[in-house]
Amino acid sequence: MPVLYTADHEWIDTSDAAAATVGITVHAQDALGDVVFVDLPSVGATFNKGDVAGVVESVKAAADLYMPVGGEIVAVNEALRADPSLANTDPLANGWFFKVRLSDPTETGALMDQAAYDTLVKNA
């Protein structure tokens, strides 16, 4: 399962380019603290890589969610919208945020692999 990472501590699972899953990393949820609200993009919306797709809010602050790649939103996690704490308790699986149909699969080439992301976190 090719999971790649961004410098903003988001992960993207590109095993299905028609519906790549995006979420936040363990490091991200730990830095945020308790997540209390998520503002998810609308299904059908299209964004460019780097656009703000939504917001994840902890008790103390709101943080932007960025598009790791460009594309169309094909699904959002309603379970997360109903229970934002999933982003803390299960950030890599049931705490996923949205799925995107990649408009340009080559954009994934600019993302970090596991080893590179682990190094980033270690030096953070």
Added chain:
Amino acid sequence: MADPDPTAALLKTPLHALNVELGAKLVPFAGYEMPVSYPRGILAEHRHCREAAGLFDVSHMGQLRLVGDDAAAALETLVPVDIGGLAEGKQRYAFFTNDAGGIRDDLMVTRRADHLFLIVNAACKGDDIAHLRATIASRCAIEPLPEQALLALQGPQAAAVIGRLAPALARLTFMSGAAATVAGIACFATRSGYTGEDGFEISVAARDAEALARALLAEPEVEPVGLGARDTLRLEAGLCLYGHDIDTTTTPVEAALTWAIQKVRRPGGGRASGYPGAAVIERQLAEGAARKRAGLIGLERAPVREGAAIVDAAGIAIGRVTSGTLGPSVGQPVALAYVPSASAVPGTLLDAEVRGKRQPMRVATLPFAPHHYFRG
């Protein structure tokens, strides 16, 4: 070349080593390294405080004494509060005003046998001491207490814990204080706090602070709680945070704090006026003010935070949010905001603007979460 330590300039409280040992997430606050949360996290710490007993390190705050027979009268020239009538062992909430009737800082004042004991906000303590020295130094001794730490034990089980360690303190009622020995350690405690819950604020010598904190943490009901939960607790309790809900541009009338101005200091009272901004405040006491602080509950799920505009139907800003979060006990977004006085009526529907979208809110009576003060 190695990066300079970015925290080198931050001060540490006497509980710093303990906070590190407890795994606190430390952040800069008012020039100090302060625990924003411990490993359990803000929500769990908040709930623990409302269900059991939370221990806070608030040693960053300023503590000082005003000494001399004239101290109370002198302090009354700086605050629109009855200090002269404050009985020994009693505590009152007060605020220093400025010439425009705005608030320089809010503080707690306790009458002790031979002095007034003041607790002021950390970010203001330098300015407050300078203000006191510039105005009343000729009338009383102004003695900062930099070697005192301050702990707060708050929650429905706080009295049970204190009852075991210092039975005399457990007999105190809300807004009263006494010297006592807690776990063998001399301290001065008041039955008050900043959470809306029953609890105590305990002033203790810095050298004894860690031992006292450890003794309290050893009690089964007690867990450490950081400043993050302190903020959600006080906001649910409807309490102002200086620099956010009140500041030099807000009068006590606008801030809905007139309850703290006792009759004797109001027009017609025996010791009316005589503090900065009295003319402005007295006019507002008589006529009201154009804007008023109100509590708002969000009707949807998005938190509405400090800085958000309150907008009218046309999208024009008519007010401003000064504090806001998701209230962990209330289960909804809660906020404090200045709104037109006519709108500051419970039940009024208002919109806040968050990221370009309208968030519907309703004016609520404060506090959002009920207070549990022990009145005997």
